[in-house]
Amino acid sequence: MFNKVLVANRGEIAIRVMRACKELDVKSVAVYSEADKNSLFAKYADEAYYIGGPSPAESYLNIPHIMDAALESGAEAIHPGYGFLAENPQFGEECEKNGLKLIGPKGSVIRDMGSKIISRKLMEKAGVPVVPGTSRGVNDPDEAQEIAGAIGYPVIVKASAGGGGIGMRTVYEEDELLRALESTQSVAGSAFGDSTVFIEKYIEEPRHIEFQILADEQGQTIHVADRECSIQRRHQKLIEESPSPIMTPELRDQMGSAAVKAAASIGYSNAGTVEFLYSEGEFYFLEMNTRIQVEHPITEMVTGVDLVKEQLKIAAGQELNWRQEDIVVRGHAIECRINAEDPLTDFAPNPGKITGYRSPGGLGVRVDSGVYMNYTIPPYYDSMISKLIAWGNSRPEAINRMRRALSEYVILGVKTTIPFHQSMMLSPHFQEAKLHTHFVDEYKKEIMANMEKVIAEDRARVERLKSTFRPSKKVAAVSAAVNSYLAHSVAPKK
Known part of the structure; x- marks a missing residue:
């Protein structure tokens, strides 16, 4: 096992990783920006190094500054968390050049899975179901019309290098296609430095279901059950739960086997997530996230597997102690992302000083947070305050426990998404698990x-x-x- 690990991230995920390190008797190193000099994660770490100004480009995306901190601290490995540099292949290559172990997969795997076109080709080759569409870039308008006509409308135009729904355009009629193609190319070029786009069949009301993967460096790969992430807004997840309400042992075996095949076929190691769209009894590969996910706590709650500890052990060269038959789902867990946003004004960000704070507790309640009383949420980063997780023996019990926990949660001084989550727990459609990725838009009035x-x-x-x-x-x-x-x-x- 490592003696010292640098965490190249901030907020609640930095603390989450540091807690795992502490339990494994590994020293943790924080890096912090000017905006985070009074942050909880910087105070929690065994050591902390200043790496630059408040903007991400000056600090958390500044690879040379992070490398300098790692080398000066004597860290042997770097955990990237999620976001920032977590899926940056160059970062992995720089770690290797400097004799540091990246706690994640190889840079080449990160690069391949970061391209929707390359990942699609690899999944087709491995026999993993993919959504009908193109497996190469499409830039010519005439070719785009021919492809879309063959697939059948509606179609969706996506940026190959994109994520989070950025630049994505849905096209219902042929006369909308050229505008969508130009728009997506423009946004893709600006946001990702790559204007390559591709076209897929648009599935109108899918469920978003993902499988957690663990793979060691000796070649053993397992899945650690499933999560439902269908409650989204503009392709950003808001509420996640495990297991999916529609999951059966047979479906879990089918989808889980496909996820394991996907990871094993590319020589994947460490933790990752294979994401699928599910509709009318069929499932299709969507993408693979080559990092720990925001929603990993719900998997931990229902399986008892400490995913971050497993990441550290795998990166240190240890074999998985878990076999597929060891993974048993017990009960149900729900996660609500508590953000500093005003849900009554289209989720507008609302950074500022927290003037009152009281977190919930009790049986089956977990709060992963990086804030405290009088802490000022900076405007430069993601608006997440915490992740609130509730576990129950059944989905109804988990919902009721989440309602109780939300009612106990007090955050004053900034607007938060707590009222939105309370509203969702009251929704009969949510309670009946009639979920799909457009749920929030469909039931907006309710x-x-x-x-x-x-x-x-x-x-x-x-x-x-x-x-x-x-x-x-x-x-x-x-x-x-x-x-x-x-x-x-x-x-x-x-």
Whole structure:
């Protein structure tokens, strides 16, 4: 095992990795930007090194500065977390040049899976089902029309090097295709430095189901069950759960075997995720994420496998102690991403100072967070405050536990997505597991109405407390802050 690991990330994922290191008696090294000099993760680490200004380009994307910190600290390996440099093949190559172990797959694998066209070709070769479409770049308008006509509308135009839905355009009619092609090429060239696009059949209301993979460097590959990630907004996940509500032992065996085949066929090692679209009894390869996922805690909750510890052990050359038959799903887990965003104003970011903070607890509740009272959420990075996870013996129990945990969660000073998640837990359609990737758009009115109901109930609870007790000055100040938050959270009445 390593003696010292540098974590090239920030926030809750940095702390998550450092906790795994501590349990394995491995020293952890943090790197931090100017904006994160008072961050919890920098204080939690055994050592911390300043690497630049507040913008990601100055710090968390600055490979030379991170390499300097790693070498100066004496770290033997680097854990990239997710985001930033986690799927940057150049970063892996720089680690290798400097004698550092990247806790992840080889740079060549990261590069291949980062290209949607190359990954699609590799999956076709391995016999993994893919969505009908092209396996090469399409730039000629006439060729694009011919391909789309053969596939059948609607189709989707995607950037080969893209992710997160950036530049993606859905085309329902032939006369929309050329505009979509030009738009996607332009966005792809600007965002990713690669204007190559390809065309696939558009599946109208799919479920997004993914399988967690672990693979050691000796060639053993297993899947660690499934996750449903269909609750999304603009292709960004909002709520995840494990297992998928539609999963059966037979379907898990089919999809899990395909995921293992996908990983093994490219010589994958470490943790990764194979993502599928599922519709009408069929599933198709979507992409492979060559890193730990934001939603990994729900897999840990239902299987008991510490995925980050496994990453560290695999990178240190150890064989997997787990066999496929050892992976058993127990109960159900749900994760809500708590972001500093205002869900009543189209999820507008709302960074700022946290003036009041109380996290939930109790049986089956986990909070992965990197914030604290009086911490200022910087505007330069992702708006995630924490991940709230609830486990139950069944999906209904997990939903009810999540409702209870959300009601206990107090974050003052910034708008958060807590009301959105409370609304989702109240949705009968969510409770009935009628999920697909356009769920939030389809039930937008219901979700908004539930959010206003939740906020009104919170307001009433505060008023009851005020009338029942004579608060101290400190309690009165907190109540005033709650009232201020509620007053600014509810849309004005017409």
